[in-house]
Amino acid sequence: MIVARTTRRWLWFAGSVAAAAAAPFAVPHPFLFSLLIQATIWALLTASWDLLSGYTGQISFGHSGFFALGAYTAAGLAYHVDVSPWFGLVAGAALCSLVGLCVGFPALRLRGHYLALVTLGFAEIVRLVAQNWIPVTGGPFGMHDFGTLPGLPADPLRHNEILYLVVLGITVAAIALMLVVCEHTDAGKAFRAIREDQVLAESHGINIKVYKLYAFALSAALAGLAGGLYAFSIGLVDPNLASPLTSAMILGMAVFGGLGTIWGPALGAVLLFMMSEGLRFVGVVYNLIAFGAVIMVFVIFVPRGIAGLRFGSRSRLSRRDVTQSKLGPNRPQSSGGR
Amino acid sequence: MLESIVEFLILGIILGGIYALFSTGLTLIFGVLDVINVAHGEFFAIGGYIVFAAVVLLHLSPVLGILAATSGSFLLGLAVYPLLIRPLKRRLGRRPQGPLFLVLTLGLSTFLQSTLLAIGGGDYLRIPPFVRGMLDLGFTAVSYQRLLVLAVATVSLASLFLFLHFHRQGVAIRAVALNPDAAQAVGINLGMIFTLALALGVALAGMAGALIAPLFNVYPAVGFAFTIKAFAITILGGLGNLAGALLASFVIAIVETLSVLVIPSQWQNVIAFAIMILVLLVRPQGLLGRADRE
Numbered sequence: 142m143i144v145a146r147t148t149r150r151w152l153w154f155a156g157s158v159a160a161a162a163a164a165p166f167a168v169p170h171p172f173l174f175s176l177l178i179q180a181t182i183w184a185l186l187t188a189s190w191d192l193l194s195g196y197t198g199q200i201s202f203g204h205s206g207f208f209a210l211g212a213y214t215a216a217g218l219a220y221h222v223d224v225s226p227w228f229g230l231v232a233g234a235a236l237c238s239l240v241g242l243c244v245g246f247p248a249l250r251l252r253g254h255y256l257a258l259v260t261l262g263f264a265e266i267v268r269l270v271a272q273n274w275i276p277v278t279g280g281p282f283g284m285h286d287f288g289t290l291p292g293l294p295a296d297p298l299r300h301n302e303i304l305y306l307v308v309l310g311i312t313v314a315a316i317a318l319m320l321v322v323c324e325h326t327d328a329g330k331a332f333r334a335i336r337e338d339q340v341l342a343e344s345h346g347i348n349i350k351v352y353k354l355y356a357f358a359l360s361a362a363l364a365g366l367a368g369g370l371y372a373f374s375i376g377l378v379d380p381n382l383a384s385p386l387t388s389a390m391i392l393g394m395a396v397f398g399g400l401g402t403i404w405g406p407a408l409g410a411v412l413l414f415m416m417s418e419g420l421r422f423v424g425v426v427y428n429l430i431a432f433g434a435v436i437m438v439f440v441i442f443v444p445r446g447i448a449g450l451r452f453g454s455r456s457r458l459s460r461r462d463v464t465q466s467k468l469g470p471n472r473p474q475s476s477g478g479r
Numbered sequence: 480m481l482e483s484i485v486e487f488l489i490l491g492i493i494l495g496g497i498y499a500l501f502s503t504g505l506t507l508i509f510g511v512l513d514v515i516n517v518a519h520g521e522f523f524a525i526g527g528y529i530v531f532a533a534v535v536l537l538h539l540s541p542v543l544g545i546l547a548a549t550s551g552s553f554l555l556g557l558a559v560y561p562l563l564i565r566p567l568k569r570r571l572g573r574r575p576q577g578p579l580f581l582v583l584t585l586g587l588s589t590f591l592q593s594t595l596l597a598i599g600g601g602d603y604l605r606i607p608p609f610v611r612g613m614l615d616l617g618f619t620a621v622s623y624q625r626l627l628v629l630a631v632a633t634v635s636l637a638s639l640f641l642f643l644h645f646h647r648q649g650v651a652i653r654a655v656a657l658n659p660d661a662a663q664a665v666g667i668n669l670g671m672i673f674t675l676a677l678a679l680g681v682a683l684a685g686m687a688g689a690l691i692a693p694l695f696n697v698y699p700a701v702g703f704a705f706t707i708k709a710f711a712i713t714i715l716g717g718l719g720n721l722a723g724a725l726l727a728s729f730v731i732a733i734v735e736t737l738s739v740l741v742i743p744s745q746w747q748n749v750i751a752f753a754i755m756i757l758v759l760l761v762r763p764q765g766l767l768g769r770a771d772r773e
Contacts, residue, residue: 250759254581258711258714261710265752266749269745392582393585433588437563440583441567
């Protein structure tokens with residue numbers, strides 16, 4: 142039964158990925174592909190946030206900091222040292238993972254509000270360094286002209302098509318990695334236990350320090366990878382990447398998609414990004430107003446996000462799967478309100 | 480050297496007054512509702528916009544402008560608890576809240592900020608000083624505008640203190656902050672106190688925004704920098720600790736202004752966060768905190 146359900150979920154996953162890869166070729170236009178590339182990067186970034194904050198319950202307000210750090214590392218290596226962009230991507234992710242450990246270490250003692258505020262402070266420090274360390278980061282206007290991924294065709298449409306497939310491939314691999322870690326390893330169980338009750342988890346012999354740091358390092362690395370992909374896709378990095386607004390968008394997208402499901406926030410990011418870009422045609426400001434309203438409405442009224450709305454029967458199954466470790470016989474069954 | 484230290488010390492104390500108005504409101508809201516109001520800075524910005532509308536567009540006197548800004552943000556604040564916080568509190572019941580209120584007020588912040596952008600445009604609005612002239616201290620001069628900021632901040636904070644300690648509703652607010660269940664048991668209307676505390680808190684932010692408007696310019700995102708700095712201040716003071724927030728406001732403001740003497744001024748803004756992270760590592764309960772709340 143469990144095997145069958147797991148197989149069915151992975152089939153769903155593979156099916157939607159194939160659809161996402163093939164569908165846009167029906168409307169071949171460089172602009173569409175450029176939007177899709179950004180949406181995919183947001184999906185990776187939001188899913189990485191969800192691993193740490195939704196799934197493990199360690200609320201980070203600083204993922205914009207990891208995102209920017211990854212972007213600046215990738216761009217800076219390409220610009221100043223002239224190494225292969227692929228190396229820049231990996232280096233950005235590795236550096237973020239290290240920094241994630243450094244941020245996560247003091248965070249071992251902190252929970253809830255305190256952790257949120259520390260990570261917010263971290264992102265703000267990244268932003269201020271990016272803005273003021275002018276020789277390396279280019280200052281307030283950021284860096285550009287550091288090239289893109291090697292071997293892409295020059296024709297804009299072909300360029301964006303191939304780039305989209307590359308970004309989608311990396312994103313899907315990263316999301317699959319997170320899903321495997323969460324659903325099929327001991328770490329996933331430990332993450333859930335920490336989220337639900339870390340004292341209880343510790344008393345059951347789970348080494349919560351190690352698993353928290355694991356979640357921090359993995360989540361930060363993937364956020365940094367998203368940053369590197371962003372740098373090479375957009376061709377411009379500036380200090381605003383690290384602004385709290387970026388973190389706000391991540392949180393909004395994750396809540397919209399459904400916290401603690403990994404795939405929900407990724408889907409939420411794509412949908413909300415497309416909605417926000419679509420509303421640009423109505424007015425540049427109104428998309429942000431709608432963004433704020435969507436966040437508030439979803440937090441209050443749709444706590445499980447679209448992951449809980451769609452596929453009604455399936456989500457009930459997966460919810461029980463997600464929550465089976467925490468539910469006592471008389472505990473109300475609702476997972477949205479952690 | 481000594482003269483410039485004293486000069487920066489004075490500037491720091493005045494900046495501390497603004498920080499104090501702002502973070503006292505934030506701390507009050509956290510202490511009573513257990514909600515960190517990420518949208519606090521937007522009420523600061525709203526205060527600035529109201530004073531701009533009153534003083535520059537309608538040519539009213541600055542006193543009226545500040546009053547309008549304070550009461551305007553108070554009235555807006557009255558709506559926040561019934562419309563946003565209560566529905567979520569009710570749905571959560573006794574379950575732990577996690578990040579949900581942070582996300583909720585973050586949504587409110589985005590909403591208000593972009594609404595301001597839609598109404599007022601993205602321009603930096605300039606507001607003339609409410610009072611002109613400088614006070615000559617011999618070695619340096621302080622503008623009356625800055626002294627006015629300090630005076631109004633002192634008076635408002637003093638009246639807030641008196642209100643919380645001697646007025647019936649103020650005492651009720653402190654009772655709810657100490658223990659909501661016990662407060663409810665002695666007949667305090669929790670909903671009303673929550674509404675009142677939130678409105679008072681954001682009214683202080685609105686007043687701070689109006690007061691400082693002539694020194695900074697007014698634009699939609701003006702408050703966000705204050706919000707995150709206020710987080711550092713509330714951490715240093717101990718979350719929910721009013722006296723601590725007051726003390727920490729002046730500590731951070733003075734350290735920030737004095738730091739210009741030793742490090743380049745563009746790094747000034749890093750200091751608050753460095754202090755915050757240091758405090759969290761060394762003394763997570765804050766300057767005046769006793770037990771660890773979390």
